[in-house]
Amino acid sequence: MIKLIKNVKVYAPQYLGVKDILVCDRRIAAIDENVNLSSLKHKEIIDGTNLIAMPGFIDGHVHMIGGGGEGGPVTRTPELMLSKVTSAGVTTLVGCLGTDGTTRHMSSLLAKAVALEAEGVTTFIYTGSYQVPTPTITGSVKDDLILIDKVIGVGEIAISDHRSSQPTYQELKKLAAETRVGGMLGGKPGLVHLHVGSEKSGIDYIFKIIEETDIPVTQFLPTHMGRTQHLLDQGLALVKLGGRIDLTAGSKAIDQVVYLLKNGAPVTGLTISSDGNGSLPKFDEKGNLIGLRAAEMKMVYRVWKDLIVEHQVDISDALQLVSTNVARNLKLEGIKGELSPGADADIVLMTEDLVIEKLFARGRMMINDGRPTVLGTFE
Numbered sequence: 124m125i126k127l128i129k130n131v132k133v134y135a136p137q138y139l140g141v142k143d144i145l146v147c148d149r150r151i152a153a154i155d156e157n158v159n160l161s162s163l164k165h166k167e168i169i170d171g172t173n174l175i176a177m178p179g180f181i182d183g184h185v186h187m188i189g190g191g192g193e194g195g196p197v198t199r200t201p202e203l204m205l206s207k208v209t210s211a212g213v214t215t216l217v218g219c220l221g222t223d224g225t226t227r228h229m230s231s232l233l234a235k236a237v238a239l240e241a242e243g244v245t246t247f248i249y250t251g252s253y254q255v256p257t258p259t260i261t262g263s264v265k266d267d268l269i270l271i272d273k274v275i276g277v278g279e280i281a282i283s284d285h286r287s288s289q290p291t292y293q294e295l296k297k298l299a300a301e302t303r304v305g306g307m308l309g310g311k312p313g314l315v316h317l318h319v320g321s322e323k324s325g326i327d328y329i330f331k332i333i334e335e336t337d338i339p340v341t342q343f344l345p346t347h348m349g350r351t352q353h354l355l356d357q358g359l360a361l362v363k364l365g366g367r368i369d370l371t372a373g374s375k376a377i378d379q380v381v382y383l384l385k386n387g388a389p390v391t392g393l394t395i396s397s398d399g400n401g402s403l404p405k406f407d408e409k410g411n412l413i414g415l416r417a418a419e420m421k422m423v424y425r426v427w428k429d430l431i432v433e434h435q436v437d438i439s440d441a442l443q444l445v446s447t448n449v450a451r452n453l454k455l456e457g458i459k460g461e462l463s464p465g466a467d468a469d470i471v472l473m474t475e476d477l478v479i480e481k482l483f484a485r486g487r488m489m490i491n492d493g494r495p496t497v498l499g500t501f502e
Contacts, residue, residue, distance in 0.1 A: 124148065124167060126486065127160055131171025131472065135462040136178060136442035144176060146468040149485040153464055171472060174480060177442055178460050179214025179469030181449035182423060183369060184279070184316070184346055184396035187218035187235045187246075188227060191402025193286070193412055199223070200417045202235060203400045205242045205499030209489040211397070211420040212479050214469035215245040215449075215459050219279050219316065221401055222286050224252030229260045229267075236273050242499050243484050245467070247453065249316050250274045253281035255290035255298060264298065268305030268313060275453055276314030277302045279346065282328060284320025285410055295328050299338050312454045317345040325357045333364070340366040344452060346396060347371050349379040359383055362392030367452060369394045372422035377429050380436070380444065390440050394448045397423045428477045 126146040133139040133154060143158040144151060160166050189200040208216060218236050220227050229250060236246040250267040251257035257280060259267045267274045277298065281287030290298075299315045306313015319326055326345050333340045340361065346369035348358040358368040362383070370376050372395050383393060399420035407413050427445050430436040450460025458467055468486035473479055482490035489497045 125160065125163060125165065126167045126169060127158055128169045128171045128176060131174050131176045133462060134175060134177045134438055134442060136439045136447055138439060144462065144470065146486050149468055151462060151464055151466050151468050154462060173475060174472045175475065176462060177471050177473065178446040178462055179471050179482065179484065180212045180423060180445045181215040181460055182213045182397050182399060182420060183217045183394060183449045183452065185216045185218055185399040185420065186221055186401035187239065188231050189400055190221040191415065192223045193402060193404045194415050198402060198415050200400055200402050204502050205239060205497065206495040206502055207420050208239070208244055209482055209484065209495055212424045212471050212482065213420060214482065214484040217247045217249065217275065219249040220252035221279060222253050224254050224258045229258055233260060233271065233273060243487055243489055243497055245485065246273065247275045248273050249276050249278035251277045251280060253279065253286060253318060254288040255280060255294050265301045265305035268302065268311050269309040275311050276306065276316055278314065278316025279318040280315065281318040281320065283322035283324045284318065287320065292328055292331060296332050296336065299332060299342055303338060303342055312452060313342065314344045314452065315342055317343060319345045319347050319350065319354060321350050323353070325354045326361065329361065340364050344369055349375055355379055355382065359386055359388050362388045367392050367394065369396050371396060371398050372426045376426045377434065380430060381434050390443050391448055393444055394452065395423055395426055395444045431477065
């Protein structure tokens with residue numbers, strides 16, 4: 124199907140002005156001032172007047188098959204439904220396990236990723252869970268990366284957290300080396316995606332590895348980096364070295380982004396993810412669980428919008444945090460995270476006050492008039 128979005132303000136993420144966007148099947152074919160399809164009979168024209176077009180969000184940390192369980196089996200969060208993804212403006216997502224690598228399995232995560240992609244969005248996964256040694260599909264992190272298309276790295280490996288397996292420096296270094304080689308041989312980013320807790324050590328291991336080995340700083344992607352001020356400052360130091368950090372969307376994420384940018388962090392080193400569908404446990408000072416709720420994927424969109432509306436962050440810069448930068452981390456430049464000829468037609472159309480009006484995932488309309496038009500199999 125050929126679609127033409129007419130007279131829309133295009134943020135690619137850089138502002139291109141008012142343009143027409145031509146979509147052929149799953150890809151963007153052209154972005155120009157006036158695309159004329161009058162000679163074609165079979166086409167769909169979408170009026171983009173007073174709307175803003177931007178790349179679909181990429182959520183780099185989602186618990187597709189649920190997460191949690193820190194309060195016992197009854198606190199396991201449920202599997203993700205398609206409309207929760209698209210309603211959040213997300214067209215691409217990366218799944219992971221978490222605390223529970225025993226009753227949640229890598230094969231189940233892979234199957235869920237395949238299912239969500241069949242329903243219309245693009246998916247990838249991390250192999251592993253909190254623990255080291257970490258669960259895999261083939262029995263090897265390296266082999267998972269080489270042999271399984273959807274596996275793009277290992278994670279989320281827990282460090283500096285009372286729920287981690289307390290991996291040693293040597294264990295983490297070895298895992299990073301194996302992941303790097305697997306990524307190279309598999310043509311993948313080979314990211315080491317680290318869940319970072321609030322212990323004082325923070326990401327000390329990362330600094331030590333990049334100082335003592337040839338493993339590049341870009342091999343690591345620590346998340347939950349706004350958990351403490353100490354961790355945020357460590358993250359600031361890491362991105363100034365050319366590294367990348369991920370912040371978890373929430374009420375504090377907006378101030379954290381502003382703090383990082385004001386203190387010289389390059390915007391290209393920052394991403395925001397939802398921790399969607401995972402549990403958000405709350406512990407008291409003695410480590411007792413005192414509360415639990417499930418994370419919403421839509422928090423990324425809310426943080427992104429507030430950065431623009433409340434803190435006057437430029438739309439193009441804010442978009443990098445949820446699209447372009449994530450695509451670069453995943454080695455998907457030119458395919459995801461941007462509006463350009465040849466890229467996947469993952470397009471969000473918003474009103475001028477940044478309300479999601481329509482969403483296309485690889486050219487297929489998933490949201491129209493702010494409501495899902497495509498639902499998951501069991502919705």
